[in-house]
Amino acid sequence: MEGRLDKMLEKDKIKDQVSQLLDDLLLSFPMNHRHLLVLGVSTSEVLGKKIGSAGSEEVAKEIFDAVMKVKQKHGFHLAFQGCEHINRALVVERETQEKFGFEIVSVVPVNKAGGAMATYAFHHFQDPVVVEFIKADAGIDIGDTLIGMHLKHVAVPVRSRIKQVGEAHVTMAKTRPKLIGGARAQYTINGIDPSSIIKEIKPKDGESC
Secondary structure (H helix, E strand, O other), X not given: OOOOOOOOOOHHHHHHHHHHHHHHHHHHOOOOOOXXXXXXXXXXXXXXXXXXXXXXXXXXXXXXXXXXXXXXXXXXXXXXXXXXXXOOOEEEEHHHHHHHOOOEOOOOOEOOXXXXXXXXXXXXXXXXXXXXXXXXXXXXXXXXXXXXXXXXXXXXXXXXXXXXXXXXXXXXXXXXXXXXXXXXXXOOEOOEOHHHOOOOOOOOOOOOO
16 A cells, blocks of 8 residues: 555645755755756655665655755755565656767666656656666765665765655765876876866856746
8 A cells, every 4th residue: 555644744844854955965066957866766765664675655746846946946856765575766857868978778667666766757757768877976865765776976965954854864965086096197187176166157148037
């Protein structure tokens, strides 16, 4: 039976928790249209159930709505990871797939093979496709779904004020480029990591943003 929200786990609480997670992640790792965020979510764990046992469309909706609100403000791309029964493939917008050059695979996520979160994203994105592998710039794991296989090297933990969404344990990560070279290599310019700088892109004359 599909899990349902009860009086002890109100919808607004879930949205608030997810919004605070994103605030903390963005404070540590600002993102824009050049970045990709992967989310792994067990709606069962949010409800206090064993992962894969009580998927909830209601919970998926609250998380999706909270994430999309922040995405619209900052412009980063999204990928929702499916469960092991579809090899942890991911639902993305076709625009994202084309921008990053991901290969499309043929599968339609459903609750019992993909999970409630990926299924909800598949049915509520504008033009969804499923891809098998990505290398995301940052990630949020709600319910210990194991998103590490879809993060760039090198992953760096990000701590948040929020340790749980509902009853689900939460971990977050940002990534940084690998440090390469030897003793003579330099990694900063005037003490600043150049990979951490987000430059403002200004429109050319006659163009609008």
